Amino acid sequence: MTAAPAPVPDQPPTRTRYWVLFLLCLLAMITYMDRAANGSAKKAIMEDLGVKEDDFFWVLIAFQLAYAMFEIPSGWLGDTRGPRSTLLRVVLWWSLFVGLTGFVGTSYLGGVYLGFTALIVIQFFFGVGEAGAFPNIAKALYNWFPAADRGFAKSIIWMSARFMGGLTPMLWILLTDKSLAGLYWREAMWLFAGVAALWCAVFYLVFRNKPSEHPLVNEAERAEIDVGRIETKGQVRVPWGKLVRSRNLWAICFMYVVTNYCWYFLMYFLPRTMQTEFKSWTDTTGGKLLVALLAGCPLLIGMFGCLLGGTLSDRYIRRTGDRKWGRRLFGMIGYGGAGVCYFAAAGVKLADPDNLFLFAFFLVLMGFMNDLIMAPAWAVCQDIGRDYAATVSGAMNMFGNLVGxxxxxxxxxxxxxxxxxxxxxxICFTMYGIVYFIGVGFWLLIDPTKPIEDHAEPVTTAEEEQTR
Known part of the structure; x- marks a missing residue:
């Protein structure tokens, strides 16, 4: 193992890592744009297939199963072969299957009709492709950012993802409404696939696995990134036995089940629920846009929760030196607040079922509270995973998606x-509120100061982080 070089004070550091962060933020936006499109397009897709819209959840399950199953393999590839080649693979793969989604309900491909079964298969392979995106983003941030800034960096990533996820329902209306852009849903899917493919070309030219491999990073910036870091020489070998036996990792996985179990309603069910429950608002194009915007607002406002959770977590750790509660505290606040908001939204729907804005308000606040936990949760994976950050992140995301x-x-x-x-x-909102309160207890079982392997990187103290 080798220690990082000392800082070079007389040389102004470059800021290449922030361009890397920008590129990874674009990727996070594209992942949520392509995924959230399913919630907005399902009515049109199912009408073309002649299948009941209620059965679309089988399509979503196929995606989520594949997304969960291939998280750990993709994370392992990122740890052992680097995030650059792995991210290129996953994005090219999923852009192909997003494009193929646009062909369902037709016989355009060799005269073979792609029906509902084909849609399920295509979405399964879409999930295979998208698996590993966020674990490898976590690995890239581990390589490119100092420990004191990883919570902040993860918060920017999730802020970007939530922004595009929340904007997609309105973007879909803008693209597909006949009085606006007037694209058919297939054309919108092909457009989204093209954006992902374009990102790959830019990523290939700009990104490198580590700062030491990038020609635009000088010694001063490398010193800033590597203060206190000790990396394993040679190829990383993931300690599978230690991962399986880690109580810490199991607590993280069960904690992340809570978010997935309670939050996915917002992405896949809320846009259509808002349209059907407040149908009188959708008689005009303006009303459709308003309802679509409100349906996306839990994600749009949630992005500020992502930013605040990561920023407060890092600041707490710098001021107190207490990494354990610096991660735990904001996760517990987020889950508790999200549970209360789901109960409140259910109360509004029961007492005043036509009150669109108050119903939306509590769901928006729920999205904000839930997203306070996102940066601390993924930063914890970096804290305990270190050299194996992508594999640990993949395990959390796999278990969270598979079960949750x-x-x-x-x-x-x-x-x-x-x-x-x-x-x-x-029924759903009451169930979600109870599950969130269970999640508060899982945060108490997580200890980010206990890494999978102790020698991977020393944890900096509050005094060391304050001098940076």
């Missing part, structure tokens, strides 16, 4: 199918 997202899509999908309208909303 798949179950909520299945459970929520069946509830909304058999109890449509207000009754289904009340």
């Amino acid at each position: 997202a798949v179950s909520t899509l299945l459970v929520t999908g069946l509830i909304m199918k058999h109890y449509p309208g207000t009754e289904g909303i009340l």
Whole structure:
């Protein structure tokens, strides 16, 4: 193992790492744009296929299953071969299958009709492609940012993702409404796929796995990034046995189930729920845009929760030196607040079912509170994973999506199918609120000061971080 070089005080540092952060933020935006498009396009897709819209949740389950199953393999590739080649693979792969989604309901490809079963298969492979994006973003940030700034960097990533996820319902209306851009839903899908492919070309030219490999990074910036870092020489070998036996990692995985179980309603069910529950508002183009904007606002406002959670977590650690509570505290506040907001939204729907703005207000606030935990949760994976940050992040995201997202899509999908309208909303929101309070307890079991392997990198003290 080798220690980082000492700082070079007489040479002004370059700021290449912030261009890397910008590029990774664009990737986070594209992932959520392509994923959130499913929630907005499902009505048009299912109409073209002649299948009931309620059955679309099987498509979402196929995506989430694949997304979860391939998180750890993609994270392992990022740790052992570097995030550059892995991210190029995942983005090119998923852009291909987003493009193929635009062909369902047609016989354009060799005269073969792509029906509902084909849509499920295509979305499964879309999930395979998108798996590993965020674990490898975490690995890239671990390589490119000092420990004191990783919570902040992760907060910017999730802020970008939430921004585009929240904007997508309105963007979809702008692109597909006949009185506006007038694109058919297939054309919008092809446009989204093209944006992802374009990102790959720029990423290939700009990004390198580590600052030491980038020609635009000088010694001063490398010194800033590597203060206190000790890296393993040679190829990284993931300690699978230690990962499986880590109680810390299991606590992180169960904690992340809570977010996936309770939050995915906002992305996949809320846009359509808002349209059906407040139908009188959608008679005009302006009304459609308003409802779409309100449906996306939990993600749009949630991006400020992402930023605030990461910033406050890093600041708390710098001031107190207490990394354990610097991560835990804001996760517990976020989950507790999100649970209260779901209960409040259910109360509004029960007492005043036509109050669009108050209903939306509590869901927006819920999105904000949930997203306070995003940067601390992913920073914890870097804290305990270190050289294996992508694999640990992949494990968290895999377990969270496999147990949380798949179950909520299945459970929520069946509830909304058999109890449509207000009754289904009340059942779901009450269930989500209870699960969030359970999540507060899981945060108490997480200790970011206990890494998978102790020798990977020393944890800097509050005094050391304040001098940076």
